[in-house]
Amino acid sequence: MPRFCSLFLPLLLGALLAGCGGLPKASDKSKKVYQGESFAAEETFSRLFDAPVDDTCEAARRALLSQGYVISKAGNGLVQGAKRFQPEGEVHVEIGFNVVCVGDGPKNQVATAYVSAQQDRYVLKKNAQAASLGVSALGSISVPLSSTEDSLVKVASETIPAGEFYDRFFVLMQRMLRENTAER
Helix, strand or coil, rough: HHHHHHHHHHHHHHHHHHHHHCCCEEEEEEEECCEEEEEEEEEEEEEECCCCCCHHHHHHHHHHCCCEEEEEEECCCCCEEEEEEEECCCCCEEEEEEEEEEEEECCEEEEEEEEEEEEEEEEEEEEEEEEEECCCCCCCEEEEEEEEEEEEEEEEEECCCCHHHHHHHHHHHHHEEEEHCCCC
C-alpha cells in the first residue's frame, strides 16, 4: 500500500496542478456585452418615411403579414408580430418584431419607423414521467413510465443586429407604403 501511495500521490498532485493552470484568471474575464455597443450612426434600426404615422405603421403591418408573421398588436403607432420556424427536428426558432412609428416634421407629415427584431431559440426537452411505489420494507421505488412529457425550453435570445435583415424589411415596407397610397 505505501508503494501505491508513493506512485499515486505525485500523479494526483500533478493532475491537480495542471487542472488549476487552466482556470480563468481575474484579468481573463470577457468584456461585458454592453461594452460592445457602439451606438454608431450607420448601425440604425430606423428609417424615415414620407408618410404620416398611421400609414407608415400600416405599411409595416402589411409587410410583416406578407411574410407570414402573425400580428399580435397593431395601432397607436405600434406593430408587433412573430413568426416561428423549425430549422431542425428538436430546435425551434421564433422571430419577434417590434415596430414603433413616430411622427416627424412640423406637422408630423413624415414618420420614422424604429424596428427591432428578437430571435429566440428553443429546444425540445423530454421528461420521462415516473411513478413512485412505496414498499414499507424497502422504501419508495421510482418506476419510469412509457410516456413522456415534452416541453420547449428557451436556450438563447438575441436582438438581430442592424444590417441586411432590416434593410430588406424597410425596402418591403416602402413598397407596401407605395401600394397603399396608390390605392387611394
